[in-house]
């Protein structure tokens with residue numbers, strides 16, 4: 001142990017988890033814009049191929065540091081996450097950046113186990129950082145269904161030190177109480193509180209010293225095992241992009257997945273592999289015709305809503321001086337104006353769709369037909 005590693009010198013890290021669209025970014029934005037006088041560095045991890053969350057966050061907070069760890073945190077656990085943490089630490093030591101704590105927003109699809117493991121198993125990380133707590137956001141409207149369908153969502157609840165239930169405004173009290181009772185059965189350790197559009201008392205989420213290794217080892221005896229059986233137990237999308245991490249999820253090509261040194265894919269199995277879930281991106285530098293787009297999206301959400309786990313985008317609309325932010329979870333969609341386009345800025349649309357067996361062609365062709373003049 002050197003001077004850095006006395007417990008009160010360690011930099012506290014909060015892991016923010018929750019299924020796709022549960023309300024993690026909403027909460028994070030809220031935390032970042034609140035006047036709490038603390039400097040927070042953020043590590044973002046996205047399941048989808050594009051860093052749309054990053055764009056959304058940057059709009060609201062100029063001073064924070066955003067580190068992208070694109071792709072899947074589970075796969076990059078011994079690589080990108082350790083690297084991002086070490087990089088932040090070095091920048092902090094040289095005075096290049098200032099922060100007192102870190103929040104990691106994990107991808108909605110991930111089991112948070114491997115992220116937490118990193119703080120105990122990577123010596124360099126453990127020397128400078130301590131895991132303060134795992135905060136899990138559960139969507140009151142979709143939570144029950146998600147918990148039925150998605151083992152990763154169950155793990156997110158299992159690992160939580162605090163559970164925040166978002167979107168209580170969208171359900172009746174009976175449904176809320178049923179979800180609450182289920183969450184309590186799943187994880188009696190964690191306090192459960194409702195959270196309305198990310199409005200939360202910071203004391204509820206930061207510095208709670210919630211992560212207790214002994215408790216975790218009780219619920220997950222393999223937590224500190226070098227080859228954790230869960231280390232890859234989640235569903236992957238087939239990304240059609242290159243984030244330097246080329247996944248091929250045919251089960252027999254795991255030895256050629258390009259993860260690099262330290263990756264443990266070869267050693268573990270993929271029990272909850274859900275190849276039906278995929279993500280794709282639509283991009284264009286041409287503007288949309290707003291009326292056509294509205295009609296198309298309205299229709300597509302009606303037809304594919306149940307299978308559309310998450311969609312979001314920054315839209316370039318003809319005749320509109322601002323970006324439009326569009327996003328949704330299943331049938332619940334919303335749009336809000338974003339930042340104005342800069343005078344010399346290249347305008348363009350970037351949308352990501354994550355869902356089960358989505359017909360990519362239908363989406364792409366339909367969206368192209370909504371482009372102005374198209």
Ligand SMILES: Nc1nc2c(ncn2[C@@H]2O[C@H](COP(=O)(O)OP(=O)(O)OP(=O)(O)O)[C@@H](O)[C@H]2O)c(=O)[nH]1
Pocket residue numbers: 018019020021022023024025026027053107108166167168169170195196197198310327328329334
């Ligand atoms: N009605 C209602 N909507 C909410 C609440 N909290 C968040 N939302 C909405 O839910 C949608 C998803 O919220 P996000 O914060 O982007 O969810 P996320 O968990 O970061 O999503 P991913 O990063 O894609 O997994 C957005 O349209 C939010 O405005 C809430 O308390 N009530």
